[in-house]
Amino acid sequence: MNRRFDTVVIGGGIVGASAAYYLAKAGYTVVLVEKGRISAEQSRRGLGIIGTQRRDPLEMPLMLDSVEIWRGLENELGDTVGWKEEGQVSLFSNERGRRRSEAFLAVAKQFGLTTQLLEPNEVVGLLPYAQPQGRLGALYTPADGSADQELATTAFARAAARHGAVIWENTAARSIDVWGEVVCGIDTERGRLGCQNIVVAAGCWTSLLLKPFGIAHPSFWVRGSVGRYPVVPYETKLAVSCDEYAYLQEADGRLTLAAVAAPVHDLMLHSRLKLLRLHQLKQNKIKLELGKPMVRSLMGEFNDFTTHRTLDPAPDVTGLKRAAAAFQAEHPVIGSIQYQRSWAGYMDYTPDGLPIIEAVAEPRGLFVAAGFGRHGFGIAPAVGRSISDLITKGAIDRDLTPFSSRRFTL
Template sequence: MTLPSSSKIIIIGGGIIGCSTAYHLAQMGQDVLLLEKAQLTSGSTWHAAGLVGQLRSSANITQLLGYSIDLYNKLEAETGLATGWKMNGGLRLACNQERWTEVQRQATTAHSFGLDMQLLTPQEAQDLWPLMDIGDVVGAAFLPTDGQASPSDITQALAKGARAKGAQLLENTPVTEILTEKGEITGVRTPQGDIACEKLVLCCGQWTRTLAKSIGVTVPLVSVEHQYMITEAFGVPSDLPTLRDPDRLTYYKEEVGGLVMGGYEPNGIPWAQNGIPDPFDFQLLESNFDHFEQLVELALPRVPALETTGIKELINGPESFTPDGNFILGEAPEMANVFVGAGFNAFGIASGGGAGMALAEWVAKGEPPYDLWPVDIRRFGRPHTDEDWVRARTMEAYGKHYTMAWPSEEHSSGRPCRRSPLYGALQNSGAVFGEKLGWERPNWFADAGEDAHDIYTFDRPNWHAPVGREHKAAREAAVLFDQTSFAKFILKGPDAEAALSWIAANRVDKPVGSIIYTQMLNDHGGIECDLTCVRTAQDEYYIVTGTGFATHDFNWISRNIPEGMNAQLVDVTSSNAVLSLFGPKAREILEQCTRDDVSHDNFAFGQARTIGIAGCPVLALRITYVGELGWELHLPTEYALTVFNALHDAGAPHGLRNAGYRAIETLRLEKGYRAWSSDIGPDHTPDEAGLGWAVKMKSNIPFKGREAVQAQRDSGVKKIMATFTCDGDVILSGRETIYRNGERCGWLSSAGFGHTLGKSIGMGYVRSDEAIDKEHVLSGEYELEVATRRVKAEVTLAPLYDPKMAKVKS
């Protein structure tokens, strides 16, 4: 085939993700060319195990996997090629009480997302999977719509479907160089010649990181050896469900009358640490029976027949894994029109159909079909540019693939990485740190005699009382949070106000010294950013957002500055430390540290000004995320310890305490403050989230998303954010199902314990097929499904805690 000179869209990589993306782009009528260095599936697709499960902790990722199944159900009829797809269901075992609690919570999550996950007795599970011994089984979960597939066959069917709609797929056409000009993508170089393109899609599996790095794009994935064995046939029925046995770290599926058995050992083996050999096509690694023996020892008691069944083959094929166990999709923040679909953590077949659909829409329309934050490439940041750090974290994530998914569990590898200048002082004060985007952040503080580490459980954890202590201090005295990890930007230039006015939903044409809380919306009115802007000069704004959103929000703001406007965005995160002083005694403490007037009359809420503390210039923001009087104090990092000590010296007589991020969470839930990525995001509008008051619709000022907000106000909202409370010792952790008048209407987006209330609190959207209003929400009788058990819940649309009234709603 003659090499084309150009194509609007070029996809590199002919595995299931590349072929699925080509298939969906071709379905949309796009001009697309796929280039594969060898033959289709020759990377890691051909040796994938092929289990297809759906349930994930995110509703939208679950939806994406469900799309895969819908596609696989019809693909054979559409293309005439067999796919090996069988909807034979999927079983998951629990062999101890803690795992059974996890499975019950997963079943509730499934119900929240509309999946029929059934809880079974051990005998019922054995009836479905007669090969197993159930002596240690406590219970099981069954998803009838899970299944298995032949990875190569599905990929070839997708390729045929893509070609039928006009896509070109060229094999034996390696890309040797990505061509750019002045920081923009222009095409690719192959041994047969150059091909120009407008958009480039990297679906190269474990080769993606190196290829992307050549143009300055970070794709944090590494290769890990992954083994599974294929037995001789021994009469295994073809309709046997897939089986996951996480307590024994193993999985099973039927294969030509025998079994495939693989798993995720705690001591995985990284591969190709010094580069992938070339060529490496349709190749496997040497079988490592010694390493695999640990999984065999776990499997034999479960499937005794394996003792006497011959092993046909032990497959050892490298796969790409990521630091958080989620795959990577989206447009690279470093370069426009370069897209990535890679790092599928050995569930690329389950994800393939949906990921290809989502990536194709992202490429063609400039946005995903729905919020895909858990897999968005912009969730990564500075630590992920270092391959050694990525490998250390990824190997930990690999080893945890089947371990218990504890609430609030932290990773331990690659730490400490990024440290506030107060790290040592906080450590000496009993801080128990968590990590976010490489930053060490105090989660809670242990007093003398307390274990200064997390002990994970599905019950009340060991930090419950210490967090309650910090929570109480915030409500009754004062607390100090180290929030240095906040992402901080400066938008500066003659057109800074005009640019920000277009991007921000709230008014930013305020006097110097004003704080503006605002969302930034997409064209559908969905919330892309939720942040604070401080007008520090006529031509300058200081922008503060969440630690984990540094890459995402910087990318959103910078790429939405209207063309031709003179405004520059600079990341100053590492320049400034942040100390947040909150509580009813915050003003008394601050007054003792500064000569500046911080009285309410002179320093009102929503104002920012520079004050002096112990010789240090401090930008003080009168704002709160915990529902109490207080200030965020932003200051150059070299002054942090001096200011920290001054505040503690002044605060000691007033009961000032250090406090951590888990107290921030409990405090904000009582106040009803929303959190981006859980309660609000691209799929939620301000009006749905109860944030319509922060949108400048009464002005005639144009802004991105305005038309969508107006259209929704004309037609009404179909979901409304509400807050729920439960009496008794009910533990809420998020994703519990919401029932209104006995009908499922949503799920909790975030949850925790309100120490002032003495109750569990959850936030979530009450949803309907028709337009609804506040009266609809408040008139319902509510229950929450918690680990498959329904409990009565009270609903409110107002904050549970009101500091002005010094009372709570019970």
């Protein structure tokens, strides 16, 4: 098979699906290739919080664009995405947390956000079912929201298909083809696809795709863990986070709880310790583990796109237990209950926590949207639209310079 499209999008997460949608809507012929299933990896394994809180100011313009898109997305796509604009609360327990929160208020004011700094008594008023222990206050943003990660990603993919995009699941992109200094196609499991533009939105697999061109995608894998509680005896519509955990309540009353205190990097052959050290100097929060992933990488399991259709790492049981203990201590009304199930996902992190969104200088026609860490879901619609504008218009009205990979080499 040898078919030709204007653009090939590699990666079926929400960034790739939204890029495919906006490109197809603009009249471009598009094929999205995904080695596994749409929304099977990073885009469905978190909580789905869509928030402006504590975002880097450089990300804020894109994030605000995304919030506006989310507000009208169900009408635009004609599909359900589970959007809820119920607000977000971020608790803090020490003076460092207060300083960070106060510093963000200046950012919030700069961008016209409705974020407030709450005192402990105000926190209790907002979370009456909780008994916060040692909390000094919280940031509260009424306009933040959440959405269902799987519903939203598949809705983008379906909408792209309605506009004529071709969606190929269980089809790995094996390599990118270049003629001279310009991309000309990709080799897939179904055959070669010719194209003028390629969007690499492949999450953790981005580095492997770009390596043949001498492009060192500056990222490393981080494993985040999530568990689901049964129905709890109270209702909250807020997204709540702190240093130990973050949670959202599902429509059916169950609670989804993420362990946020110490995400894990599994040491493997492709671990980039220099990048890890840079990140740890800035964040000081990532835990290193040596175990089965190293053995699997020694066997070459992560060198081929078809070996793992879906990355499905084991959850961090210790981290989830600590998160549950901290949550239960502050929510005694629920008593002692166990997770119904738990899961984990690998996230594509950069050392400074900002994504890479760019048109690659060489080969021309290659675009990258990756390195989103745990914050990619909320910002994804604006990123997908920006990538589409870069391809269809040659420019966008937002400055993407802060997201260039060149920031790590200058």
